[in-house]
Amino acid sequence: METRGPRVLLVDDEQPIQQTLSVVLPPAGYTVYPARNGKEALWKVQSVRPDLILLDLGLPDMDGKEVIRRLREERTIAPIIVISVRREESEKIGSLNTGAHDYLTKPFTVPELLARMHAALRSVSATQDDVFTVDDLRIDFRRREVSIGQIAVNLTATEYDLLKILVHHAGKVRTHHQLIHELWGGTQYEDVVHLLRVTLSHLRRKLHLDPQKPRYIVTEPGVGYRLRTESLSYSAKARQHS
């Protein structure tokens, strides 16, 4: 069978999800390989050699986190995006710590999923562009300049570093723990998590000038933060439509 674009192993026992995604993903350039349980996933990984794995946590034969652990044991390097109805922070943090790249709570929208998949694949290729843009936000890393539309934004060194880290992992959830480690090194977690929140709060205020527009930095309650890569100017869209 001839295949085009990145190969996606979709591990989910729910027929509607399998059906929908196998319709939606190919037009976006992906080839979808279904797996309906953990065993099948572990076996198919060998033959399919996927570039990306979408994994549900509630599988009939084993817990999704166990699948992640075994995949990582077998040195599968393909990024894993967890797609699950479980909303508990512990599930998210647990998956991310076990080796998942990202976590997406069901139900999700297709643009959301595509943005996350794109980010996951990009982070593996690990090339960083000189300029990053989403909606009005523009960051020029060579010149160390940040702007919203035409307005230049003045950031402190810590705020800039934080933004840089989020851009580097753009589209993916970064946990508090990971961010603290990357910003301040091996500092005590409990003392610094508040510092991180306050710094992020400052940063967001400087970037998020109009509270009615979508945020660039999205809070994942209890887990961490994510820099949005998908364009979400819904107000403009909605106005166009009406």
Add this chain to the structure above:
Amino acid sequence: MEGSSGETTTRCQTLFEEFEEAIAILSPEGQVLELNQAGLDLFGYERTEIIGMDAARLLCSSPDDFHRLQTEMEQRGSVKDYAVQFRRSSGKLIDCLVTASGWQDKDGSRGYMALVRDVTAQKETEHSLRSLLRLSETLNSASDLDSLLDALVEQLLELTGAESGSAGLRTSQGMSCGHFIQESRVIPLTYLCAPGVGWAGWLIKHGIHYLTNDAAHDPVIVPELRERLGVRSGMAIPIVDGEKDVIAFFAVYNKGGGAEFTQLDVQHSLSAARIASVAIHNRLLYQNVSALAAFIQSLIVVSDLEEILEVIGRQIETNFKRHSVILLPVNGGLTPRFRSTEFVFGESERTAATWSWKHGQDAGRSTEILSAAQAHYVPLKVRGQVIGVLGLEVKPGTWLPNVQRPLFSAVISQSALAIERGLLEQKVRRLRFFEESDKVQNAVLNAISHDIGAPLAAITTSLSALLTSHGALDQAAERQLLETADLEARRLHRLVNNLLSMTRLETGASTVKTEPCDLLDVVSAALEELGPSAGQRQVSFDIPKDMPLVAMDFGLITYVFINLLSNAFKYSPPDQPVEVQGRIIDDRLEVLVVDRGIGVPSEDLGRVFDKFYQVAESGSSTGLGLGLAICKAFIEAHGGRIGLENNPMGGTIVRFVIPFHEAATSWETLKL
């Protein structure tokens, strides 16, 4: 003649000598010619010291007194019970009554024969009686116990001629000593004597008065007191009630003029103590009655069982200065339902309490049964039924002073009645709850079938229209149908998720997970979630730039905003702005969501947060019923409140507050 005269004289002299009262024969000038033995004893002189001396100069405290007596004698020839004050050889003054008549010898020599009666003791008794009467009057008109004790000490100083004195009341720990008065000045000195310590403590132990005229070597007196007041002599008198219980005491120190306290002083003081006893007892009874009235009053205003137990425990602590425990039966055993923090409820306590409960009698310390326990356990009875047990800590000494026992019994019976009321209230509430929960279940079913049924219907209709259109619809219409399905599906998802969260919170299956949140971030998340419907509306923000991070559950509060904002959008015209205000007031975050819409009828303002209010009302519009109930549950899970009021400018204001605590790292101090 000589002989017979001598004989007469001798006989007279024998009579004269044997006469029990003092008889003096004086010359017209006032020289003492003769004085019998009683007279010598009265004045305290030897015969040789007094015969031939000038009576006025030697014996009279004021010579004028004597001259007045002489003048009287000359004018009338006799006096009867004439009051004169004499001075004994020791210097002590004695009050006497003189009955005298002129005397003339056969040989014509003249003089007076005077009969002198010492009435000092009589006068003192009169004085004492008057003092005691005054004491009785003063004590009975005292406004409170303190002024009563002050007055008692003052009167005693007058009664006994002492220089200083004090008084105090019996307490559960011993005897409080205070009300020290010296030279009409109150000395700020109070202390407590345990039984056996000091004179006051001695009185508790022995129940009789204490007297010493050699305080320097007294083994009982509190040494500091001896130093401070310079006590040389003194006596302490117990004040006992009808059952011989010492309820108070007083003491006087240092008799005036360096004299010693006598048995007479003791007698007078004991009389004073009897008078004081009645007055103090009355006062204490009055206090008990007021305390009981206050106790009943404070019980009337509470109906919740836990509160009733708390009130009883606190009142017992106030009135009896002791710790307590209240036990009620649970599953065939006793469980402490109120316990003073200091009260240690061990195994021996449980055994005594259980015995008291099973037998309906007192048990524990100071009783015959299981007296190893630390507390005295009293069954709480209502109409002969034991509904619980109250344990009162027993301090060293007696179980309770007699005067407090009637109060205690009254408190126990009132407590039993109040606890029974609390138990009944609980039962009624439980019954009502079952009744209510039936109603609630119906409402839940109605609400769910409405709030879930409506979006499902919209989704089904839209999608079936698309599936069956066979290309008959234009692109705009197709998109309209898809957007409707999408919007309703999102709404349904949110509702189901948050119904789950609410149920988990209400059943205790989960708790709010708070983390420091940026209020603006929460509102933005809500607006993003609302999607296009928010994008078309004008939302203004009034949130201070330096608003600190507030501890809350990001997801739950986001849902509250989604709900409040979507209501505001739904029930106000599209061209009217919706405002979100947020501020920190003292220790809470206050948030207002203000719209200029149709408002809520004022009679319904209090009910909109009731579960499923709107559904019961009309069932026409979506969301409000379950949504606001969920919001209320979420805000209350944060320890906050939510309310709705009409905007004076038209429309509705939803106001919620949640507790706020300043975080260790404040916004101001952290400029990175």
